[in-house]
Amino acid sequence: MVTIIDRTLTSFDTAGMSTRDLNHFCDLLFSCGVTKIELTPDLLARLGFPSSAASLRKWLGGRSFFLTRIFPISLDSSGMTKPQPLWKLEPNDLVEKNIPVSKLKSALYPHQKIRITGLEDLMNRDYPTIFKALLGSGAQTLDLCPSNHHHCAAAIALEWLLAGGTSISCAFANHHNLAPLEEVLMSLKLHQPDAFSGDLSVLSELRGLYEKCSGQPVAKMKAIIGADIFKVESGIHVDGVLKNPHTYEPFNPQTVGNQREIVLGKHSGRKSLLYKLNDPGLSESTAHSILKQIKSRCTQLGRNLSDLELQTLASEVQNDKKIYC
Amino acid sequence: MIKKYIVDTTLRDGEQSPGIAFTVREKVTIAKSLDALGVTRIEAGTPAIGKEECRAFEKIKLACQNAQIIGWNRMNRSDISQSIACGADIIHVCVPASDLLIREKLRQSRSQVLETLSTCAAAIHTAKRELTIGLEDASRADWDFVIQLIETARDLGATTLRFSDTVGIMSPSFCKATISQIPANIDIEVHMHNDLGMAVANSIQGLRSGAKYADSTLFGIGERAGNCNLEHLLIATQGQLDFGISLDELQWRQADLKSIIYKNELLYA
Numbered sequence: 001m002v003t004i005i006d007r008t009l010t011s012f013d014t015a016g017m018s019t020r021d022l023n024h025f026c027d028l029l030f031s032c033g034v035t036k037i038e039l040t041p042d043l044l045a046r047l048g049f050p051s052s053a054a055s056l057r058k059w060l061g062g063r064s065f066f067l068t069r070i071f072p073i074s075l076d077s078s079g080m081t082k083p084q085p086l087w088k089l090e091p092n093d094l095v096e097k098n099i100p101v102s103k104l105k106s107a108l109y110p111h112q113k114i115r116i117t118g119l120e121d122l123m124n125r126d127y128p129t130i131f132k133a134l135l136g137s138g139a140q141t142l143d144l145c146p147s148n149h150h151h152c153a154a155a156i157a158l159e160w161l162l163a164g165g166t167s168i169s170c171a172f173a174n175h176h177n178l179a180p181l182e183e184v185l186m187s188l189k190l191h192q193p194d195a196f197s198g199d200l201s202v203l204s205e206l207r208g209l210y211e212k213c214s215g216q217p218v219a220k221m222k223a224i225i226g227a228d229i230f231k232v233e234s235g236i237h238v239d240g241v242l243k244n245p246h247t248y249e250p251f252n253p254q255t256v257g258n259q260r261e262i263v264l265g266k267h268s269g270r271k272s273l274l275y276k277l278n279d280p281g282l283s284e285s286t287a288h289s290i291l292k293q294i295k296s297r298c299t300q301l302g303r304n305l306s307d308l309e310l311q312t313l314a315s316e317v318q319n320d321k322k323i324y325c
Numbered sequence: 326m327i328k329k330y331i332v333d334t335t336l337r338d339g340e341q342s343p344g345i346a347f348t349v350r351e352k353v354t355i356a357k358s359l360d361a362l363g364v365t366r367i368e369a370g371t372p373a374i375g376k377e378e379c380r381a382f383e384k385i386k387l388a389c390q391n392a393q394i395i396g397w398n399r400m401n402r403s404d405i406s407q408s409i410a411c412g413a414d415i416i417h418v419c420v421p422a423s424d425l426l427i428r429e430k431l432r433q434s435r436s437q438v439l440e441t442l443s444t445c446a447a448a449i450h451t452a453k454r455e456l457t458i459g460l461e462d463a464s465r466a467d468w469d470f471v472i473q474l475i476e477t478a479r480d481l482g483a484t485t486l487r488f489s490d491t492v493g494i495m496s497p498s499f500c501k502a503t504i505s506q507i508p509a510n511i512d513i514e515v516h517m518h519n520d521l522g523m524a525v526a527n528s529i530q531g532l533r534s535g536a537k538y539a540d541s542t543l544f545g546i547g548e549r550a551g552n553c554n555l556e557h558l559l560i561a562t563q564g565q566l567d568f569g570i571s572l573d574e575l576q577w578r579q580a581d582l583k584s585i586i587y588k589n590e591l592l593y594a
Contacts (some may be wrong), residue, residue: 150556155525187496223493224520225520234548242465247462250494263344301589302346304343
């Protein structure tokens with residue numbers, strides 16, 4: 001089974017984050033498929049371990065730690081009630097190594113627990129051979145934490161897992177320039193479904209919480225979690241999506257807690273307009289006039305029209321027609 | 326460094342991004358900047374959209390010194406006639422390649438697709454224009470039919486074959502394996518979408534596996550999660566691939582164009 005480590009909270013300003021939000025953030029990470037959440041020692045007391053926090057801190061010795069989940073066996077003989085998972089702490093004993101690819105081989109020793117960071121330029125190299133050498137190094141644990149400075153970290157992560165790697169570190173929404181967690185999870189779901197069991201429908205909620213706690217908006221067209229990625233405007237795509245959404249969608253929007261929306265803009269066609277107005281009696285010439293107005297306004301505004309704006313515009317055009325015809 | 330070429334589709338696929346819309350003047354400004362930057366081919370739009378788009382094409386043709394201007398078309402004689410009429414250097418025909426698109430969107434059969442494509446190609450040759458063919462949704466298509474389409478494209482005199490990962494689901498290894506299998510007797514162009522965040526990685530693998538051209542857009546704009554982001558592609562291939570484009574120059578030109586591309590700041594957030 002693949003180990004997915006999320007590192008978002010290790011470099012996150014959690015000072016303004018309430019204990020409730022912190023716990024909820026961790027809950028959502030586990031729900032979407034994260035195996036381990038990496039945390040810093042100062043977050044211990046805020047995670048519901050107050051009585052033993054001091055001794056735990058001593059046990060950790062100032063190192064970061066992993067939050068994992070265990071699933072207790074149900075004591076209910078009927079098996080009807082599923083026990084809540086429990087959170088468990090374990091020290092992070094991975095030794096981090098950031099070394100150039102050319103020196104990787106000599107830096108790995110058998111029986112070590114290693115996290116390899118960097119490697120942002122792997123896509124320009126013979127990465128299958130590099131992965132093979134890494135996997136044959138004899139390391140007890142080999143976690144890859146690729147940097148996203150070359151915008152290829154999710155691809156490197158996926159290729160690592162497809163090559164046989166069993167541990168990958170990432171962070172939500174490209175945080176700290178690490179492999180975007182949501183991209184790694186969805187890639188895994190699509191390309192190695194047997195190795196994935198998370199519920200990605202929580203990603204939309206996770207995005208909202210991330211934006212609230214970090215104060216950083218996630219780009220509207222961010223892969224997997226962008227708010228606008230399932231908006232469809234162009235006539236060609238609307239035509240396809242209305243016939244069968246699968247034609248122009250890589251996955252169902254609900255899979256990631258989002259929904260499809262037909263919007264009107266410069267590239268809209270008659271079908272989109274009829275769909276939005278839901279008025280079978282609309283004449284050809286009126287539809288043409290409304291579309292012309294929509295295109296002009298959207299080009300000027302640099303955005304789509306809201307439903308209310310569309311209704312107003314359609315009424316205006318229809319009234320003009322009544323007056324002048 | 327290995328020489329490769331950029332086909333910029335900011336003005337076509339990029340503009341199809343919801344909320345993004347350019348006036349004729351804005352289109353010309355962007356095209357001029359791309360031309361000055363060293364972009365080899367500019368896909369300037371879809372002339373079939375209407376008169377304004379055709380007017381933009383005519384002006385872009387006059388404004389650009391070096392880049393070839395592509396007119397994008399559905400596999401439709403009427404669309405193609407408009408592209409020819411507005412002076413596009415290259416007439417690109419988009420051919421749905423997957424059975425899903427052929428069946429669900431076109432409501433046709435494979436043989437009808439091949440037949441229509443031949444008719445379109447004949448019209449383009451009659452007008453003495455360069456023909457390029459794009460395989461839409463090729464990454465989800467049946468490989469035997471992809472090969473049949475590639476052979477047909479070559480036989481019909483297409484100079485370039487665009488392989489499109491229309492819904493952005495490819496992995497780099499799948500991309501590498503696929504592009505490597507395409508016969509070498511036609512120039513290959515890769516058109517990657519970013520739905521899994523892999524458009525840059527897939528473009529690199531496509532180029533390293535034999536593709537001559539990569540499609541990209543400014544700021545990576547495009548349908549859903551966008552297209553391959555030109556700036557990101559240049560960053561990722563520095564010192565490895567030579568597109569004849571300076572990263573510094575792209576960055577300042579892109580900054581200058583930001584207010585045109587994102588008239589609404591909320592879209593950029």
